[in-house]
Amino acid sequence: MAGKVTILLGQVVQFQDDPFAGPPEGAVRHDRRGAVAVAGGKILASGPADTVLATHPDARRIDHGDGLILPGFVDAHAHYPQTAMIASWGKRLIDWLNTYTFPEEMKFGDPAYAAEIAARYLDLLLANGTTTVASFCTIHPESVEALFQAAEARGMCVAAGKTCMDRNAPGGLRDTAQSAYDDSKALLTRWHGRGRAAYVITPRFSPTSSPEQLAALGALWAEHPDCLMQTHLSEQHEEIAWVRELFPEAQDYLDTYESHGLLGPGGLYGHAIHLEAREIDRLREVDASLIHCPTSNTFIGSGLFATMDHCRAGQRVGLATDTGGGSSFSMLRTMAAAYEVGQLRGTALHPAQLLWLATEGSARALRMDDRLGTLAPGSDADLVVLDLAATPAIAQRHAQAHDIWEAVFPTIMMGDDRSVAATYVQGRQVGGQT
Structure with missing residues (x-):
């Protein structure tokens, strides 16, 4: 794909199956230190940070820390x-x-x-x-x-x-x-x-x-x-x-x-x-x-x-x-x-x-899952990065989390635009707090 590669670093959650078809946790891969590589408005790769960085060693890096990277x-x-x-x-x-x-x-x-x-x-x-x-x-x-x-x-x-x-x-x-x-x-x-x-x-x-x-x-x-x-x-x-x-x-x-x-x-x-x-x-x-x-x-x-x-x-x-x-x-x-x-x-x-x-x-x-809503290679690089401790109320609950689901659920229940650290459209940041 044309264009310089950018790698977004953070936590990454991606679905490998429909979470309604079996145990929800089994449908998901969570990389505590993950990465998403994008170029030319498309996703090149996603997964463990070490793997993605090794594949694209010269890429520009944007580190979102503990932010959770998801499809937009x-x-x-x-x-x-x-x-x-x-x-x-x-x-x-x-x-x-x-x-x-x-x-x-x-x-x-x-x-x-x-x-x-x-x-x-x-x-x-x-x-x-x-x-x-x-x-x-x-x-x-x-x-x-x-x-x-x-x-x-x-x-x-x-x-x-x-x-x-x-x-x-x-x-x-x-x-x-x-x-x-x-x-x-x-x-x-x-x-x-x-x-x-x-x-x-x-x-x-x-x-x-x-x-x-x-x-x-x-x-x-x-x-x-x-x-x-x-x-x-x-x-x-x-x-x-x-x-x-x-x-x-x-x-x-x-x-x-x-x-x-x-x-x-x-x-x-x-x-x-x-x-x-x-x-x-x-x-x-x-x-x-x-x-x-x-x-x-x-x-x-x-x-x-x-x-x-x-x-x-x-x-x-x-x-x-x-x-x-x-x-x-x-x-x-x-x-x-x-x-x-x-x-x-x-x-x-x-x-x-x-x-x-x-x-x-x-x-x-919407019959667009071939290009939207996933972190699969070839999908459009439309992404959201969530701050899972964006407010004092969320942060104090997040501090007690034992797994990714306990960590993300307070943001689902109490989050709003303050929880959106960054929004990317075709790999370009267009919104968010950072």
Whole structure:
């Protein structure tokens, strides 16, 4: 690979297997003094420091001490246009959309405003160690252009798409079946595969898309099956009841997508909390991805996602902030919330499982694990370095740790952007405390 080699030194954790497929500790290699060699924006090697240094004796070295080097976090479901209204009080899903979300999204027809929020959002992600995100935009093509342009300027891998809605939304946020298809196709043609950009076909959810619009977007996906498709599914009971009223002929919520060509590999179904048995079977059968949004699910009072059940069954599961329904830009806080949701379901997630969900698991859900979410040679050099003693409260607990999992768990539960010592995108430091 072209370019001078740089070696990052610190503790290194890398996954050798799915930690849900067996004992979590057995799926992980931990090098107490490890290294990651990068060049030309790619990972060359990772492992024990002595081995990596011997292979590249003339490399530039950056020593992060006891910092924990991981793949950059991958946020598998977010709404960047909701950045400015994150942590808005007191509503459940449908009222929350009408009161907070839709008024804010109306502003994104203004290219300057869209560019301002896109830049702010991505900088917040990088400060929190997140290097890849799959985001909904608004119905405005300007909102998509702004996010992809901001990502391109930062070298980030971003998956995103125009959010399509032709009913049950304010007039200023409605398109049509034809314009949804035309706008999405034009944006897809312009951005998909350009640099690190990935276009995602994006119906918001069945209640805000007519059958005609769903069918149009299903047709677009059939024409471009290499694209992802993202939407929402079975987030709240009131939403499911609304879908039954709007689609009385459908077997269930999932069928409103399936019958219009919007179920398949590459489908990303956000929330997916209150699924029926048929829906669970079909999602696993087609190898679709379920995206767990724990801070959002607790903040809006949606319910408890069955993480352990789905992961052990072999379902693709990603982890996501779902900002601004989610109450934090931090994947550390998101892992903590996933742990808490698991506890409420009686299934405590191991720290290894949480880290995997935030990195390789989410990359796998986005079908990008061939180049993201791992420290494997050839992967993109998107990395985060965690300070495992970033605050006095974390440090005093960390001092008592007997192994790497006791050392990292306090940071998962109490960490935030202060715990991010450094963020690297394509081997270049772009965020963090050092």
